[in-house]
Amino acid sequence: MPAISASAPGKIILFGEHAVVYSQPAIAVPVLQVRAKAILTANPRGRSGSVHIQAPGIGLEAELEALPDQHPLAAAIQATLRALDLKRIPACNIRITSTIPVAAGLGSGAAVSVALIRGLSNFLGQPLQDQAVSEIAYEVEKIHHGTPSGIDNTVITTALPVFFVREMPIEFLDVPLPFTIVIGDTGVRSPTALTVADVKLAREANPADYDRTFHEIGEITRSARKAIENGKPDELGGLMGANHACLQRLGVSSPQLDSLVIAAHNAGAFGAKLSGGGRGGNMIALPQPGSADKIAEALTKAGATRTIITEVKQRAI
Ligand code: PMV
Numbered sequence: 665m666p667a668i669s670a671s672a673p674g675k676i677i678l679f680g681e682h683a684v685v686y687s688q689p690a691i692a693v694p695v696l697q698v699r700a701k702a703i704l705t706a707n708p709r710g711r712s713g714s715v716h717i718q719a720p721g722i723g724l725e726a727e728l729e730a731l732p733d734q735h736p737l738a739a740a741i742q743a744t745l746r747a748l749d750l751k752r753i754p755a756c757n758i759r760i761t762s763t764i765p766v767a768a769g770l771g772s773g774a775a776v777s778v779a780l781i782r783g784l785s786n787f788l789g790q791p792l793q794d795q796a797v798s799e800i801a802y803e804v805e806k807i808h809h810g811t812p813s814g815i816d817n818t819v820i821t822t823a824l825p826v827f828f829v830r831e832m833p834i835e836f837l838d839v840p841l842p843f844t845i846v847i848g849d850t851g852v853r854s855p856t857a858l859t860v861a862d863v864k865l866a867r868e869a870n871p872a873d874y875d876r877t878f879h880e881i882g883e884i885t886r887s888a889r890k891a892i893e894n895g896k897p898d899e900l901g902g903l904m905g906a907n908h909a910c911l912q913r914l915g916v917s918s919p920q921l922d923s924l925v926i927a928a929h930n931a932g933a934f935g936a937k938l939s940g941g942g943r944g945g946n947m948i949a950l951p952q953p954g955s956a957d958k959i960a961e962a963l964t965k966a967g968a969t970r971t972i973i974t975e976v977k978q979r980a981i
Contacts, residue, residue, distance in 0.1 A: 667703050667704065667705045668703070668704045668705075668783055668786050668787040669701060669702065669703040669704070669783060670701070670702055670779050670780075670782035670783035670786060671699045671700060671701040671702070671779050672699065672700050672774075672775040672776075672778035672779040672782070672820050672821070672823075673694040673695055673696045673698065673699050673775065673820060673823050674694070674695040674696075674697075674698040674699070674700075674764040674770040674771050674772065674775055674820070675692050675693065675694050675695055675770065675771040675774070675775075675815075675816060675819045675820050676692065676693060676695050676769065676770060676771075676845070676847055676939050676940070676946065676948060676974070677690055677691070677692045677769065677815065677939050677940055678691040678692065678693060678845070678888065678900070678904075678939070678948065678976075679691045679881070679884060679885040679888045679903065679904075679907055680828075680881055680882070680884075680885040680907075681911070681938075681939065681940055681941065681942070682859075682860070682863050682878070682881070682911065682914055682916060682941075682942075683877075683878040683879075683881035683882055683885070683910075684813040684815055684828065684829075684830060685811060685812075685813050685830070685860060685863070686867075686875070686878045687829065687830050687831075688829075688878050688879065688881055688882030688885065689827055689828065689829045689882055689885045689886060689889070690813070690815050690827075690828050690829075690885060691825070691826070691827055691828070691837065691885055691888055691889060691892070692815050692816075692818075692819040692825070692826055692828060693819065693825040693826075693845075693974075693976045694819055694820065694822075694823040694824065694825070695770060695847070695972060695974050696823070696974070697972050697973075697974055698762075698763045698764040698765075698770060698972065699762070699763055699764065699775065699779075700760070700761070700762035700763075700764055700772065700775035700776040700778070700779045701760070701761050701762065701779055702758060702759070702760050702776075702779040702780040702782070702783035702784070703758070703759045703761075703783070704756055704757070704758050704759075704783050704784060704786075704787040705756060705757045705759075706754060706755070706756050706787075707755040707756050707757055708755070709755075710755025710756070711755055712752055712754060712755055713729075713752045713753060713755070714727065714728075714729075714755045715727065715728035715729075715741065715753055715755070715756055715757075715758060716728075716756075716757045716758070717731070717737055717757075717758045717759075717760070718757070718758070718759045718760070719737065719759075719760040719761075719776075720761065721760070721761060721762050721766075722766070724737075728741060734807055736773060736776070736777065736804050736807050736808060737760065737776070737780065739803070739804050739807055740776075740777045740780045740781055740784075740800065740801070740804045741753070741758075741780070741784060743781075743800045743803050743804065744780075744781050744784045744785055744792070744800055747785075747792060747796055747800055748785060748788060748790050748792070750788065753784075753788065756787065758780070758783075758784070760776055760779070760780060762775065762776055764776075765849060765970070766853065767853040767854060767855050767856070767944075767945065768849055768853065768854075768940070768944075768945040768946055769856070769939050769940020769941055769942075769945035769946045770847075770940075770945075770946060771816040771819070771820050773804070773805065773808045773809075773816070774801050774804075774805055774816035774817045774820045775820050777800070777801040777804040777805070777817070778797055778798070778801050778817065778820050778821050781797045781800050781801060782797055785797075794821050794822060797821050798817045798818055798821040798822075799817075801816075801817035801820070801821065802814050802817045805817055808856070808857065809856055809857045809860060810857050810860065810861065811860060811864075812856075812860075813828070813830050814828070814830060814831075815828045818834055822834070822836070824836050824837075824978075825837040825839055825892075825976060825977075825978070827885075827889050837889065837892055837893065838892075838893045838978065839892055839893075839976060839977055839978045840893070840894075840895040840978075841895035841896075841897055842975050842976060842977035842978070843892075843897035843900075843950070843975070843976050844950075844951055844953075844956045844973060844974070844975050844976075845948050845949070845950060845973075845974050845975075845976055846928070846933075846948065846949045846950075846951055846956050846959045846960050846963065846971060846972075846973050847939070847946050847947070847948050847971060847972040847973075847974065848924045848928070848946060848947050848948075848949065848960075848963035848964075848966075848968035848970075848971050849945070849946050849968055849969050849970040849971070850918070850920040850921055850924060850944050850945060850946070850947070850967070850968065850969070851920075851944075851967075851968070851969030851970075852918065852920055852943070852944030852945070853944055853945070854918075854941055854942065854943040854944030854945050855941070856940065856941030858941075858943075859916050859941040859942050859943050860941065862915065862916075863914055863915070863916065866914070866915060873913075874914070877910050877913050877914055880906075880910055881907060881910045881911075884903050884906050884907045884910070885907075887899075887903055888900055888903045888907075891903065892976075897950070897976075898934055898950075900934065900935060900950050901933065901934025901935030901950045902934075902935055903935065904934075904935030904936055904937040904948070904949075904950060905935045905936070905937070907937050908925055908936065908937035908938060911937065911938055911942060914942075916938070916941065916942030916943055917938055917942055917943070918938075918942065918943045918944060920944065920967065921938040921942065921943075921944070921947050923966055923967065924936070924947045924963055924966055924967070924968055925937065925938070925947055925949075926966075927962050927963055927965070927966035928947070928949035928959055928962065928963060930962065931955075931958055931959050931961075931962030931963075932951075932952055932955060932958070932959070933949040933950055933951050933952070933955075933959050934950040934951070934952060935949070935950050936948065936949035936950070949963070956973045957973070960973055
């Protein structure tokens, strides 16, 4: 049997992070330049049920049965088997690789889950539909994040720009005029679970202010949707600035993120903001047409450890 492989892209949040946890909308888009991949190979001489997992990126080489149930890879495999109503897997090797930086707001955990769930269900001859893949990846996200909104697994499974409201049907965005985003990595790793937990605590101490800010972010995100769907992406610059100011108020920015945002402005970007959980990870900037390279250079000079130039378009092929 030939090896079976499946992959999933990264993602970046354009608007609405954190507020999305409190039922406000968020906009996220796939980032095709980075991907997670799962390759499954049958091991005809192996004992039935023996699954050898290699994930060199996280220094993991182990038998499935040696991993705790709460390990995200084990959880993804077990949940896939449950969804397929299977008790055992034929002996196999699973190799996971990813070019998506971990804990950087690019959805690395969800992309690994989606690639693994897809690859495994294909390997078992029962390919799961996107909806089921996304639901299983969401269960695994809960292990990573505690109370994830579900945006990562949704955008990564569909690989389409989404307007996402928690527990509502997915809405895909019309993007009549594609536009470019520059992503800049602070190089600081910041687990989303921590910032989400901190925001939760801070909100408990000060619900009125936090809910007002979440509401404001929701309005910004709705305006951003209109700008994108009306083919006026230039208008997103001001909205990014407003969203970044809200995120600063929530306490999830950092000196590194702020200085990359300022560097993008100084280099002529229409706007910039942090993206994802915050306190580290990535920021995004909206360059003027033809100036993405210049913004990326400015971000590198200001300390970004990596930049990605990506296009937001209707259908990510
Ligand atoms: O750090 P990221 O890009 O995985 O995104 C986190 C987004 C939050 O809104 C902060 C949390 C969530 O689950 O939506």
